[in-house]
Amino acid sequence: GAVVSQHPSRVICKSGTSVKIECRSLDFQATTMFWYRQFPKQSLMLMATSNEGSKATYEQGVEKDKFLINHASLTLSTLTVTSAHPEDSSFYICSARHLAGLTSTDTQYFGPGTRLTVL
Amino acid sequence: GEDVEQSLFLSVREGDSSVINCTYTDSSSTYLYWYKQEPGAGLQLLTYIFSNMDMKQDQRLTVLLNKKDKHLSLRIADTQTGDSAIYFCAESIKKYRYSGGGADGLTFGKGTHLIIQP
Numbered sequence: 164g165a166v167v168s169q170h171p172s173r174v175i176c177k178s179g180t181s182v183k184i185e186c187r188s189l190d191f192q193a194t195t196m197f198w199y200r201q202f203p204k205q206s207l208m209l210m211a212t213s214n215e216g217s218k219a220t221y222e223q224g225v226e227k228d229k230f231l232i233n234h235a236s237l238t239l240s241t242l243t244v245t246s247a248h249p250e251d252s253s254f255y256i257c258s259a260r261h262l263a264g265l266t267s268t269d270t271q272y273f274g275p276g277t278r279l280t281v282l
Numbered sequence: 283g284e285d286v287e288q289s290l291f292l293s294v295r296e297g298d299s300s301v302i303n304c305t306y307t308d309s310s311s312t313y314l315y316w317y318k319q320e321p322g323a324g325l326q327l328l329t330y331i332f333s334n335m336d337m338k339q340d341q342r343l344t345v346l347l348n349k350k351d352k353h354l355s356l357r358i359a360d361t362q363t364g365d366s367a368i369y370f371c372a373e374s375i376k377k378y379r380y381s382g383g384g385a386d387g388l389t390f391g392k393g394t395h396l397i398i399q400p
Contacts, residue, residue: 169324197387206370207325209387222387256324258388271388273317275324 166190167259169274176247177282183243184277186257192237193259197271198230201254213240247281254278288371288391295399300358302394304371307352313374314347315388316356320367328356328369361398368393 166189176182186196194215199207211232212220219232229251231243240259244251258271287305294300306314312333317325331338331345331354338345344357358365372388 199387206390206392207388209389212387258325270313270315270327270330272327273325 165261165270165272167257167272167274169255169257169277171277172275173278173280175280175282178248179246181243181245182247182279183241184255184257184279186240186242186259186274188238188259188261188272191259191261193240193261194237195260196234196240197258197260198232198240198242199256199258201256201276207256210242244279247279249281252279252281286371286373286389286391288369288394290392291395291397293397293399294361296361296363298361300356300361300365300396302356302358302369302371302396304354304356304391305352306354306371306373306389308373308389309352314345314354315370315372315374316343316345317370317372317390318367319370319393325370358396361396363398363400366396366398368395370394 168187168189170185174182196213198210200210201207209222210225213232213234215234215237221227229245231245234240254276256273256276258273261270261272285307292302313330315330316328318328319325329340329343329345331347336347342359346355354371370393371391374388
C-alpha cells in the first residue's frame with residue numbers, strides 16, 4: 164500500500180515551453196501533497212505544499228507564478244513549470260501524506276520523481 | 283534553525299553493521315525519518331520515529347534518537363550489497379511559510395552514500 168506515482172518519469176523540452184507533471188496517490192487519499200526538487204548530488208528542497216481544494220503554500224524563494232500547483236482531487240496534484248528555462252532542469256519529486264486512522268503519522272510517501280531537462 | 287547534517291559517505295564490509303548518523307537543530311521536530319534512494323530512483327521510506335521515542339527496531343533496521351543531543355542514527359544489521367544507496371535523514375517541521383499558510387514539509391539532510399565492500 165501507500166504507492167505514489169508520477170508522470171512523466173522523464174521529459175525534455177525547449178526553453179519557453181510549459182511542462183506539467185502529475186502526482187497520484189494510487190491506493191490512498193491524500194489531502195496534502197508536497198513538491199520537492201533535487202539538484203544533482205544535493206538534498207531535496209521543499210518547494211510547496213499542495214492542499215486539496217485550496218491554494219498551494221510555497222516556500223520562500225519559490226515563484227508561485229512559475230510553478231503552478233493544482234490539487235483538484237484527493238488523489239491527484241499537478242505541478243506546471245511555466246516558461247521553462249535551462250535553470251529549471253532538475254529532478255522533481257512529489258510526496259503524499261498518508262493519514263493513518265484518525266490521526267496523521269505525518270508519514271510521507273514519495274513518487275519516483277520526474278527528470279526535467281530544458282534545452 | 284532547520285539544518286539537518288549527515289556525513290556524505292560511509293563504507294562498510296558486506297555482513298557488517300552500518301551506522302549512519304544525523305544531527306538536526308530544530309527542537310520542535312515531531313517526526314524524524316530515514317529514506318533510501320537508489321540510483322535514478324525516488325525515495326523509499328525506510329522507517330520513522332516519533333520525537334518522544336528513544337528507539338525503534340524493524341527487522342534489520344534500528345533507529346536511535348537522542349533528543350537532548352538532537353542526534354539520530356540508523357543501524358543496518360548484516361549489511362548486504364542491496365543496501366548500497368543514499369540514505370536521507372529528514373525531520374518534520376510545522377511552520378507558517380512565505381504565503382502565509384501552514385505547512386509541514388520535510389527538511390532533508392544531504393544524504394549519506396553507503397558503499398558496500400565485498
